[in-house]
Amino acid sequence: MKILRPLEVALVLLYILFEELVWERFAKPIKQFIAMWLDRWLIKEIGRLHPYLILALFLLFLSVTQGFGFAAGIAFVKGMALLGAALYCAKVLMAGITFWILSANKERLFSVAWFKRAYDFVMMVREWIVTREIYLRTKSWIKKSAERLKAIATKWSTGRGQGRWRRFYTHLRRRFK
Template identity: 35%
Template sequence: MYKKILNIFLIVLVFIYIIFEELVWEKLAKPILSFITNLSLFKDFIPKILSLNSYFILIFFLSIFIVVELIGVYAGVLFVSGHVISAVFIYILKIPLAAFIFWFFNITKPKLLEFKWFTYVYNKLILMIEKIKNSETYIMIKEKASNLKNSIKEKIFSTRSKFKKKTAHIYKLLKQKIKF
């Protein structure tokens, strides 16, 4: 019984992780991070940031990181309490800040890793993520989610799809009605 409950709990956690990885990171945060990285304004700040004291960088990073995580926890509390739309809205607002802190971490990583405790926590986190991604549960859920995603894409966006035909028909009608 204990093992069954633990497996269900792990499946739920891995499923949540995959959803956040696929939807939040790949579809929202990664494009924002690319945008930040390509802005010349941020490129001009890199040498100035790297010239800062390691302790200042650590305090700044941890402050923003904690704020981002608290926003996520608040969104989770809202979601659990039934305020789904508010939770999603607040979580989406957190994404640009999370992308910024990820960018900041990437450029200041050598300075942050000067702190032995930070290096220890970072390495443990990376190890935990690797264990999750190599687990049977993760691989199974990732495969099922991929199959489901492909099935949905095929049903909705295939050329034989009724949804696609109806959408095209509605678009043509609207286009004709709006023409002056």
């Protein structure tokens, strides 16, 4: 089905971008830090809440997270890169908190039937994406490209190539002054 191919490619690229670059590098460590810091006292307090209140808290944090992402995108499009970067950092921090709430209270949240079905659907779509051939090929290509770029950067930053970086940087500074 060639009609669905562009959609499949877009889903794969978005998933790789989010999971590999954002989640694994930034949000997951933040979630782990938050879990260490908050597990001491907050998990007991949240655990006492009714499942619908926990769900409301989770959805509130998820909405704020998505709002930060939307605002960051608008800021980037309007040329306000610093504001966009700050909003995106706030989004990553909020994502860590949001997913901590989800992982710490998963059993309680799953007692709400529609939430369990929605979660299962999202996990089914995720599984569909990561088992696609295009996902596997794209991920392999990205890994090989990153290794090649690291090799080039290492070559240029050590030994003979070190002067090249300095000359290149000096050239760019003169060119754009």
